[in-house]
Amino acid sequence: MLEDMRMFAAIVEQTSLNKAAERLNVSQPALSRRLSRLESELGVDLFRRIGKRLELTSAGQLTYEFALDLRRFHGSYLQKLNAYKSSEAQVATIGASLTTLQTTLPDLITAMTAKHPHLEIKAVTGKSHEIAELVKERKVDFGIVASSVIDDHALTSLPLFDDHLMLVLPRTHIILERTHFNISDLQGLPMILFAPGTWYRTMTDELLKKHNLKPDVRMEIDSFEAIIRLLSACRAGTLLPKSYLREQVLIDNDLFLVRIEELEETKRTTFLIHGNPAWLAPSTRYLIEETSAYFHRRANRNKDS
Structure with missing residues (x-):
């Protein structure tokens, strides 16, 4: 069907069997036989033959529109297929x-x-x-x-x-001399928090409000990296998402993660x-x-x- 429609569209666009045959690189008699076979299969006349001129019938016009749609969809398909042939997106x-x-x-x-x-x-x-x-x-x-x-x-x-907040402290922080920690340890704790306007800060504020806690907020910064670097110098803690706290980040900045059960409820x-x-x-x-x-x-x- 695809080749038949390609052939038919060429005849319409070239306005004659001779020109279409040259374009398709076939003989004019062979092209004429293919056209006759297509009309027979469809059961309709696609052209009115007026001397040497071909004029589309109503059925021919409908078929030509279908041929154009088929050509367009086929081109789109080949374009999409080429993406699969490429080893990777650029x-x-x-x-x-x-x-x-x-x-x-x-x-x-x-x-x-x-x-x-x-x-x-x-x-x-x-x-x-x-x-x-x-x-x-x-x-x-x-x-x-x-x-x-x-x-x-x-x-x-x-x-x-899934992600949740975790308490991060410098390894030299005095609170780490203890062996057990709970959410109340955030009360009055010097902290550097992420700047307002993100879900991390919103979750932090909701958590503190829920447990009626007021840490000693020393700074509000919109960069995790800056917060991490300042913790030891400021002898402060912070609440950061677990997804950011990779092992190498903790090692490079001499930091320690404190597990507090209530923080695991801040799942997102x-x-x-x-x-x-x-x-x-x-x-x-x-x-x-x-x-x-x-x-x-x-x-x-x-x-x-």
Whole structure:
């Protein structure tokens, strides 16, 4: 059918069997026989023959429109198929909040570019609802956000991992001379907190309010790295997401994690969000699958450790 429609469209567009035969690199008699066979199979006349001129019938016009649609869909299919033939996407644009950029993307980008050396990853930052809009407007390939936007029916949300806050202290902090800790130890504790406006700070404030606690807040900073570097100098503690607190970060800054049961209740799920699956390029679908698989493997490693 595809070749028959290609042949028929060429006859229409060249306006004669002779010109169409030259374009298709076949003889005029052979092309005439193929046209007659097509009309016989369809059971309609596609052309009215007026001397040497061909004029489309109503059935022929309908068939030509179908031939154009088929040509367009076939071209689109081949274009998408080529993405599968490519070993990897060359550029991926990921939308993420500033906190996600600090906690989640560094390890993900390192892992993805190690596996795909020619992959270029771009990141666009914004608040979670802003990233959701960028995804819907197809200005980013996909987003990584907290769970506050998963009710949007225009988005598909895939859970990546759960996170919660943890207390971080310098190893020289006097409180570490104790062997047991509870939430009340935050009362009056010198602390550096993340700046207001993010879900980490919102969760912190809700936690403190719930337990009627007032730490001694020395600074409010919007950079995890700056907070980590200042803890020892300020002899202060902080509450940061577990996802950021990699072992090497703790070792390099001589820090210690304190397990407090109530902090594990501050669970928050991070999601990968994308738009209508029908509009995703094959390379984007592949990267989404790779990203989900990466966090699945990481979760399994954490369970085993």
